[in-house]
Amino acid sequence: TNAEKDADVLHIVHATAEMAPIAKVGGLGDVVTGLARACLARGHKVDVMLPFYECIQRHDINDLELISTYDSYFNGDWIRTNAYKGVVSGIPVILIEPSNNFFKGQSVYGGSYNELEAYLFFSRACLEWMQVTGTQPDIIHVHEWQIGSLPLLYWDMYHQLSLQKPRIVLTIHNMEHYGECSQEQLSKCGLDGSVYATEDKAVDDRTIGHNPERLSLLKGGIVYSNAVVTVSPTYLKETICSGWLASTLIRNREKYSGILNGIDTAMWNPAADVFLPAKFDADKIEGKRICKQFVQRGLGLGLEGTDFGHGQVPLVICITRLVAQKGLHLITHAIQQVEKLGGQMIVLGRAPDGRVEREFEGLANVHNKGSSIRILLMYSEELSHMLYAAADMVLVPSMYEPCGLAQMIGMRYGAVPVVRKTGGLADTVFDIDDKSQPEMANGFVFEGIDQGSLDSALNRAFSYYREKQDEWKATVQKVMRVDNSWNKTAGKYIDVYNSVRVKW
Numbered sequence: 119t120n121a122e123k124d125a126d127v128l129h130i131v132h133a134t135a136e137m138a139p140i141a142k143v144g145g146l147g148d149v150v151t152g153l154a155r156a157c158l159a160r161g162h163k164v165d166v167m168l169p170f171y172e173c174i175q176r177h178d179i180n181d182l183e184l185i186s187t188y189d190s191y192f193n194g195d196w197i198r199t200n201a202y203k204g205v206v207s208g209i210p211v212i213l214i215e216p217s218n219n220f221f222k223g224q225s226v227y228g229g230s231y232n233e234l235e236a237y238l239f240f241s242r243a244c245l246e247w248m249q250v251t252g253t254q255p256d257i258i259h260v261h262e263w264q265i266g267s268l269p270l271l272y273w274d275m276y277h278q279l280s281l282q283k284p285r286i287v288l289t290i291h292n293m294e295h296y297g298e299c300s301q302e303q304l305s306k307c308g309l310d311g312s313v314y315a316t317e318d319k320a321v322d323d324r325t326i327g328h329n330p331e332r333l334s335l336l337k338g339g340i341v342y343s344n345a346v347v348t349v350s351p352t353y354l355k356e357t358i359c360s361g362w363l364a365s366t367l368i369r370n371r372e373k374y375s376g377i378l379n380g381i382d383t384a385m386w387n388p389a390a391d392v393f394l395p396a397k398f399d400a401d402k403i404e405g406k407r408i409c410k411q412f413v414q415r416g417l418g419l420g421l422e423g424t425d426f427g428h429g430q431v432p433l434v435i436c437i438t439r440l441v442a443q444k445g446l447h448l449i450t451h452a453i454q455q456v457e458k459l460g461g462q463m464i465v466l467g468r469a470p471d472g473r474v475e476r477e478f479e480g481l482a483n484v485h486n487k488g489s490s491i492r493i494l495l496m497y498s499e500e501l502s503h504m505l506y507a508a509a510d511m512v513l514v515p516s517m518y519e520p521c522g523l524a525q526m527i528g529m530r531y532g533a534v535p536v537v538r539k540t541g542g543l544a545d546t547v548f549d550i551d552d553k554s555q556p557e558m559a560n561g562f563v564f565e566g567i568d569q570g571s572l573d574s575a576l577n578r579a580f581s582y583y584r585e586k587q588d589e590w591k592a593t594v595q596k597v598m599r600v601d602n603s604w605n606k607t608a609g610k611y612i613d614v615y616n617s618v619r620v621k622w
């Protein structure tokens with residue numbers, strides 16, 4: 119790419135539990151890949167360290183090769199560990215493969231090993247690998263609770279040994295996952311767990327009387343990192359004003375910032391997307407109609423009135439993990455409301471919780487026989503691309519949403535967002551009927567968590583679609599031109615890296 123190069127070249131190593139597309143469960147995987155690619159394009163050296171999950175397909179990694187075999191400590195043993203290097207979508211990766219049962223199983227999460235202990239092991243194994251290979255990046259960029267012990271291990275162990283140069287940046291993608299950990303478990307990675315059992319360190323603030331037996335790896339990571347980033351300015355405010363980490367974040371306010379995620383515009387590009395039956399962009403939008411008809415035909419939805427901009431049947435999509443955060447009661451209500459309004463709706467999602475899965479299976483049994491609703495309980499990258507391209511509207515009714523990628527991806531593919539005003543959704547979607555900033559207007563926004571609030575936004579979107587066809591088409595083109603790319607925001611991360619790194 120022809121991105122501008124930064125003057126000071128940094129070496130950045132990400133340590134993460136997910137990376138798209140080889141080990142992606144949600145937005146975390148997209149963010150790591152998109153940010154790494156954007157920093158590479160600006161001339162930096164970037165590596166991504168990832169557990170070598172058994173479910174990763176080896177043929178999805180280019181130039182895979184074993185680079186080191188070493189021992190990393192866990193629970194009184196030194197575990198023989200392989201480090202491989204390879205390339206994934208142009209990004210150098212280092213895959214850590216212990217010889218015990220950690221990371222074995224059919225999926226990224228949910229194997230039969232102890233997840234917390236596996237990530238404690240992985241966090242230390244990343245540092246151990248840097249030590250044995252003499253790798254000293256400027257920045258170790260850690261993500262989420264999974265890697266929350268790495269900053270502790272760095273400052274209290276490896277920095278006392280041979281690693282001097284690196285500084286640590288933590289990105290919090292979702293504060294609901296806090297990495298609950300006992301002192302004893304933390305001690306398994308070689309630290310003295312009792313040292314961290316104070317309120318200013320890692321004690322879980324949600325426990326009654328600050329129970330010193332319960333620690334949070336996420337909180338420890340915040341305290342021990344040089345800089346902490348969360349994924350949107352509004353989520354930053356929300357997490358400082360309320361929530362279990364508020365007091366910790368206020369204490370660490372000067373090193374805490376909010377940087378909106380971007381989307382990877384190479385991976386998400388309707389003008390060159392291999393998954394689409396027809397390509398399109400904001401100037402040549404006709405291909406979108408073909409994508410809509412393709413999806414309608416493929417899923418057996420009604421084909422009536424599909425002329426772009428003159429259709430009577432708006433197609434709404436909702437692509438999401440089916441968990442409480444995402445507003446499950448509003449998703450189920452939207453299915454009814456869209457049907458009532460004479461539209462079509464496709465839900466693509468996987469429910470990690472069996473009870474939720476059964477509820478949606480029940481809905482699928484009722485609705486999937488008809489011609490207007492499809493509920494697809496699976497994970498499919500390919501289908502997600504086709505649905506974004508086919509959709510007239512993308513629905514994101516989250517209860518809270520640190521950043522949210524679905525609305526940004528949807529916009530890039532010409533789907534007008536209908537969202538609840540929270541977190542990153544509030545930073546990226548601006549209501550069409552809000553006359554205070556018409557140049558920003560790009561979607562339909564509601565605030566309440568009740569069905570009526572959702573209905574008011576959905577009803578307005580449907581009327582707009584049906585009654586103001588020219589304006590609708592102009593809005594589709596406008597949302598496609600909104601720049602939510604990493605090219606726009608990666609520079610803010612570079613600023614954070616530069617603010618903490620040590621000139622060597």
Ligand code: ADP
Nearest residue numbers: 144145438439467468496497498502522523524
């Ligand atoms: P979160 O990180 O909370 O899951 P985001 O909106 O930040 O939410 O990111 C979700 C990402 O995962 C998007 O790229 C979305 O398209 C994708 N995704 C979610 N569920 C599915 C699914 N069932 N099939 C394919 N992609 C999915």
